[in-house]
Structure formats: C-alpha cells, structure tokens
Amino acid sequence: MNFLTDPVQRKRSAHESNIWFVYTATSLVSVFLAVAVNHLLISDGLYFNALAEQMTYEQIEKTISQNHKWAWLGYILLPLYCLVKFSLVASCLSLGYYFATNRWAYKAFFRVAIQAELVLLLPALIKLLWFLFVQTDYSLQDLQVFYPLSLLNLLDVHSVEPYLFYPLQLLNLFELTYWLMLAYGVAEVVGWSWQRGLGMVAASYGSGLLVWVMFVMFLTVSLS
Secondary structure, three states: OOOOOHHHHHHHHHHHHHHHHHHHHHHHHHHHHHHHHHHHOOOHHHHHHHHOOOOOHHHHHHHHHHHHHHHHHHHHHHHHHHHHHHHHHHHHHHHHHHHHHOOOOHHHHHHHHHHHHHHHHHHHHHHHHHHHHHOOOOOHHHHHHOOOOEOHHHOOHHHOOHHHHHHHHHOEHHHHHHHHHHHHHHHHHHOOOHHHHHHHHHHHHHHHHHHHHHHHHHHHHHHO
16 A cells, blocks of 8 residues: 555545535535426416417417426436536636646636535525515516526616626626636635636636627527
8 A cells, every 4th residue: 555645545535525525415406496496486377477478378288288297307407507517617717727827627627616606506596585585476587587686687677688688697796706716716726816816717717608698699689
C-alpha cells in the first residue's frame, strides 16, 4: 500500500461522493418542486380558461389527458436535464479556464456548477409558496411568466413581446447570486481572486448563456 498517496485518494474519493450526493439531492428537490407545482397549482380549470378561445372542449380534454399521461416522463427526465445543464456550465467554465491558462479543470468546475445550482432552487420554491398563499387567483399565463425578483415581474406582461419573456426573467437577483457563486467557486478551485473569477465566469458562462438566450428567443419567434 502506498501510504503517501492513500490519504490523497481517500480525500478525492470523498470529494467525488459529495459531488454526486449534492447532484442527487438537487435533482430530487427539483423533481419534488415540479410535482408540487403540477399537483397543487395547475388544475384542469386553468387549461380550460387558457385554451377556451383556441380549442374545442373535446380538444382541451384531450390535451389535459395527454399532459396527465406523460407527466411522469418529465419527472424522470428532470435529473437528466440537471446533469446536462451542469455539464454545459462546467464545459463553459473549463473552456474559459483553458483559454486563460492552457489547463483543464472540468471535474472541479462540475462540482462548482452543482453547488451553485442550489441558489436557483429558491425561485421555484418561492413560486410555489407565492401562488399557494399570496396570489391564489391566477391564470396559466401568470404561472408561466412569474419569476420572483425578476425584471419581468416589474413590467406589465401584456405589453411585453413573448420572445422577451425569457431574457427578462433571467434578469433577476437569483441569477446574479448564481454568477457570484460560480465566481467564488472558480476562485476557490484555481486560487484566483474573486474579481478574476467573476471575469472568467462572465466571459465563459456569460457567453454560453447569451447564445442560449438568443436561441430561445429565435425559437419563440419561429413557433409563435
């Protein structure tokens, strides 16, 4: 047995176990919140009110039935969505770090992405509590466009073009905190200053996010 490297290996193994524990916990909380929103906030009446002018009664019933039938698939795919998201964020950060230092640190940034994601679970929880106890009279559109502490919630959504909903939702305090968490994680991993870490997050993750936002806006315009 190599007594010099064994403690290092144990420490690395503990870190990896912690990563997957946090990933599992994050995924389970995401699934729980999705189930809670679907069962506690979304009713058949919301669909009828939202689609009454676009579909017949029978078509709406069929749509609701299909949603109920395939809801479980969305819950199963949610952990996969989280995994893909963490991988993409880690890839963006790793590319930024590679261009800055000619070194690669994907695993470390993957852990940073998972830990920072905990911040983004709060808006979903706040949304659930808001419509359960505060704004109890709401429409399906209210649920779709609501994002706590975002710029969109300060505007009249009826005067905003649908393709702007997503970017305006992203302009919120939780997303800002998420960036700060990423910057702190990057700085801790590579031994940089917090300011330099934030600069790398803006250049790497920020660029990737901008491309994604433009894609979503293009898709919204194309499908509308």
